[in-house]
Amino acid sequence: MLLGTERNGFLRSEDGGASWARLRAGLRSDRSGYSEIWDIDFSVSDPDVIMAATLDSPGPAAGPDAGAGLYRSTDGGQIWTQLNCGFSTSRVVSVRIDPSDPNVAVAGLEGGLPSFTGPGSGQYYPGGIYRTEDGGQNWSRVSVGLNDGRNGYVIMRMTQGNPPQLVTFGMNRNDFNENLGFMRSNDMGLTWEFFAPELQTKSIDGFDLSADGQSIYANEGGTYSGWVSKDAGATWSQGPILQVNGPIAVSPADPSLVIFASPGDIRRSTDGLASMNVVASGLGTVREIVFSASNPTVVYAETDGYVLYRSDDAGLTWRLLVKGREQVLNVQP
Structure with missing residues (x-):
């Protein structure tokens, strides 16, 4: 059992919640602590493989001023590695791992203006849907439609079918008219189709x-x-x-x-x-x-x-x- 926190890394229990350990090895921290853990997914085919999306301010995903972005663990959460190569922003809000292949995953990023001041503070950092086939070492952006960079994909669900179906909702919190709305993928994020147009701007x-x-x-x-x-x-x-x-x-x-x-x-x-x-x-x-x-x-x-x-x-x-x-x-x- 793994519980993400806002500024304190992870809490893990291996005995149904009777005892807990605090885990944060490999996580980046600043004066306010560690980044907020927003979403977690375990690999079905290899449960030691875990990915975690962190909710930083929109901002650079690489370089000295980069936010936390996305982390991956291959030992059940003991040690984490930051994997942001290819991302347009460090604000990662959802992630799902292919049940049949722990190296394939899809991540949802949320676009926006940063909350920090200084260099880059006036820049818009676009969101998007990203996909990896090498365990997060490299991420490729998947174009899904007009304004996809101005949306966030905060919730991503997966069915239990074979193949599984991914479902997410693209939303612009500042202008619902730019929402992409509900969309789904039957090939682990390679292609997407829109549905439920009556809910698109909600x-x-x-x-x-x-x-x-x-x-x-x-x-x-x-x-x-x-x-x-x-x-x-x-x-x-x-x-x-x-x-x-x-x-x-x-x-x-x-x-x-x-x-x-x-x-x-x-x-x-x-x-x-x-x-x-x-x-x-x-x-x-x-x-x-x-x-x-x-x-x-x-x-x-x-x-x-x-x-x-x-x-x-x-x-x-x-x-x-x-x-x-x-x-x-x-x-x-």
């Missing part, structure tokens, strides 16, 4: 899909209801207001079982967001919800302070697993 803050990609659930910011497709994005309906306002996760075993966050609580739907029950409350802001890849009855939810909760009954009940900041970061130097 603020899709989160989405997830079923194991086969037929059911897609999307969270449109500010609406508190979910968009639902049961035919791989061909048609969509907007569900009732269930306070969908945070991360959303679909069971890999049941496409109608959806667990999502609302401010301070976790909610569970067994009918594809037609209705829901509050299953945990008083948690603070929920930042992520993830089903276990090896056991669909196990679900994890993380809140501010790297507080991690676990469910062993597909989200019906929850228990505290670890207070990451208090019990690990404040204890291990």
Whole structure:
């Protein structure tokens, strides 16, 4: 189990959360600490291979002023290597590894103006979709459409098919009219097709899909209801207001079982967001919800302070697993 933090590297547990180790060997740091870990993916064919996307300010990906960008580990997260060759910016927001080949991966970068001052502060650093076939030693940009450099690809999901399908949403947070919207790839990022044009200019803050990609659930910011497709994005309906306002996760075993966050609580739907029950409350802001890849009855939810909760009954009940900041970061130097 690997948990990314905002400025403190990684937390790893090998015993189901009973004990934790702090890992950061190879990560670049500055006066504010390490870069924020935004996305993590494990290789299915070689679980020791892990890639992590870091959320720096848009900026140079190489040179003395480069941000963190993307890291890769080949020993289960003990040591990390920075791999930004070919990137247009160090703001990497998503990454997925080919289940059949740990050397093939696709990364999503987000374009924007930097938050720092000084040389290069007035330059726009474009985002884009990038692909590697040599374990991240070299990345090639994949052109996907007009304004693709002005979009960010913050969420990238993968189906469990053979071959797997990648799905992402291109969004410009400053101008939704420039959104590329939903797009998918059936060849691990070599080519992409657009779908769901009715959602293209919306603020899709989160989405997830079923194991086969037929059911897609999307969270449109500010609406508190979910968009639902049961035919791989061909048609969509907007569900009732269930306070969908945070991360959303679909069971890999049941496409109608959806667990999502609302401010301070976790909610569970067994009918594809037609209705829901509050299953945990008083948690603070929920930042992520993830089903276990090896056991669909196990679900994890993380809140501010790297507080991690676990469910062993597909989200019906929850228990505290670890207070990451208090019990690990404040204890291990």
